Amino acid sequence: MDAFFLGIAVTLCLMMLLALYRAISGPTAIDRIMGVNVIGTKTTILLVLIGTLYxxxxxxxxxxxxxxxxxxxxxxxxxxxxxxxKNLQPRGYGFRFKAEEDK
Structure with a gap:
């Protein structure tokens, strides 16, 4: 049974990598927030699985x-x-105001 839970934990970690990609390269701030939220939700499930293993x-x-x-x-x-x-737009890994683009 421990091998089953370990397999689920590895699968969750792989799914978290997909959410990490969305959090880093999301075109909008909402995509990045949702990516981080998915990572947090999967981490919660992973903590319960670790508790089951131990x-x-x-x-x-x-x-x-x-x-x-x-x-x-x-x-x-x-x-x-x-x-x-709402006037914040993503630029690489940081944010800038729309007014900076006009200059």
């Missing part, structure tokens, strides 16, 4: 719940920030 589910579920709550709060905060600053 036979300490009670401890790892508490950690996973705290991590999921933190992921939710950060996603809401980032979404609200970009909602209020």
């Amino acid at each position: 036979h300490r589910v009670d401890m790892f579920v508490d950690i996973a719940l705290a991590y999921a709550l933190l992921n939710f709060i950060v996603t809401i905060g980032a979404s609200r920030y970009f909602q209020h600053h």
Whole structure:
């Protein structure tokens, strides 16, 4: 049974790499936020699987719940920030204002 959970954990890590690609190369800020949110969700599931492998589910579920709550709060905060600053456009790995493009 441990091999089954280990296989699921490896599959989740591969899926997280796809979300990491979206978070890095997303054309918009919303794509990047969603990529990071998917990584956080998969990390929560991965924490519960690690707890199952170590036979300490009670401890790892508490950690996973705290991590999921933190992921939710950060996603809401980032979404609200970009909602209020709609003139920010991605440029490489940073952001710049649209007014800088006009100069």
